[in-house]
Amino acid sequence: MSCSVSPSLPGATLFLTAALARRGADTLTRQVEALRVALRQTMAERPFVIDAGVVLPDHVHMIWTLPAGDSDYATRWDMIQSRFLAALPEGRAAGLWRPGVRARRVEDAAGRDRLTRWCWTDPVRHGLVSDPFDWPQSSIHRDGVRGMDVGGGRRNPAQGGEPAHPVATTDRTDVSAGRFAPPACDATRPPETTLPRGGAAEAGPVPPKAPAGRSR
Numbered sequence: 486m487s488c489s490v491s492p493s494l495p496g497a498t499l500f501l502t503a504a505l506a507r508r509g510a511d512t513l514t515r516q517v518e519a520l521r522v523a524l525r526q527t528m529a530e531r532p533f534v535i536d537a538g539v540v541l542p543d544h545v546h547m548i549w550t551l552p553a554g555d556s557d558y559a560t561r562w563d564m565i566q567s568r569f570l571a572a573l574p575e576g577r578a579a580g581l582w583r584p585g586v587r588a589r590r591v592e593d594a595a596g597r598d599r600l601t602r603w604c605w606t607d608p609v610r611h612g613l614v615s616d617p618f619d620w621p622q623s624s625i626h627r628d629g630v631r632g633m634d635v636g637g638g639r640r641n642p643a644q645g646g647e648p649a650h651p652v653a654t655t656d657r658t659d660v661s662a663g664r665f666a667p668p669a670c671d672a673t674r675p676p677e678t679t680l681p682r683g684g685a686a687e688a689g690p691v692p693p694k695a696p697a698g699r700s701r
Contacts (some may be wrong), residue, residue, distance in 0.1 A: 494590065496553040498536065500600045502587040503562065504544040506580055511542035516573060517622055520545075523568035531561050537601040540622035541611060546604045548597060562586045601628075602635045 505512060513520060517540055524535070533555075538547035549558060570578035591597045601624075608620035617623065618631050629635065 495556045496551055497556060498548060498550045498591040498597060499558055499588050500591055501547045501549060501558065501562065502544065503566075504583045506583045508543055512573075512581065513540050513545060514542045514622060516569070519572035520565075520569050522572065523565045526568055527561055527564045531557075531564070533558075533561060535624070536597060537604045537624045537628065539604040539607050539620070539624065541607060541613070546607060548591060548600055548604070558588060559586070605629065605635050 520540065528535075532552055534550040536548040536550055538545065549561075551558060566582055570581060573581075591600060605617045605623055605625040608614045608623065609617055614620045617625050617635055618629070625635070
């Protein structure tokens with residue numbers, strides 16, 4: 486997988502990470518339904534496809550594919566953040582998000598599959614679960630096969646499983662079924678670049694293989 490020097494190309498597939506300002510907070514999972522609603526409303530107004538995603542208590546990873554001729558992921562994320570904040574109890578929204586969203590272009594199917602597995606196994610790396618399928622706010626429930634080897638989680642041999650690749654059998658814009666809730670960013674995350682609004686990303690190295698241990 487390679488990383489483009491600029492993710493702001495029309496129709497690009499992007500790996501996005503956004504995090505709360507306070508590491509260790511649990512607002513995203515506590516208020517996950519508000520995040521789902523914000524995503525659905527924004528997708529209805531400015532369409533894009535969520536290829537994969539995971540919501541952790543204090544950060545989110547998602548893979549988006551933008552429509553042909555459209556490169557504006559930043560406005561979409563601003564709309565999602567604003568709608569999410571507006572749904573929180575008064576006084577809880579100020580300073581909630583860490584400034585900026587990290588974005589990098591996903592060049593090919595192999596890179597997308599690798600970053601999909603990164604999303605799915607992030608709850609394991611953070612010590613939240615021992616099996617990626619035990620984390621409810623993940624697109625693994627939409628696209629994965631229980632028992633599959635996803636590279637960073639633990640496989641249950643008794644359940645068998647399929648080869649490790651995403652199984653796309655449902656509408657990728659559907660985040661309403663309680664199965665997906667798309668951020669703590671740390672040293673074990675895929676290398677990313679924080680982009681200013683409308684800016685270009687610098688090239689980054691290929692993400693490392695996901696470790697099985699807990700992130701620090």
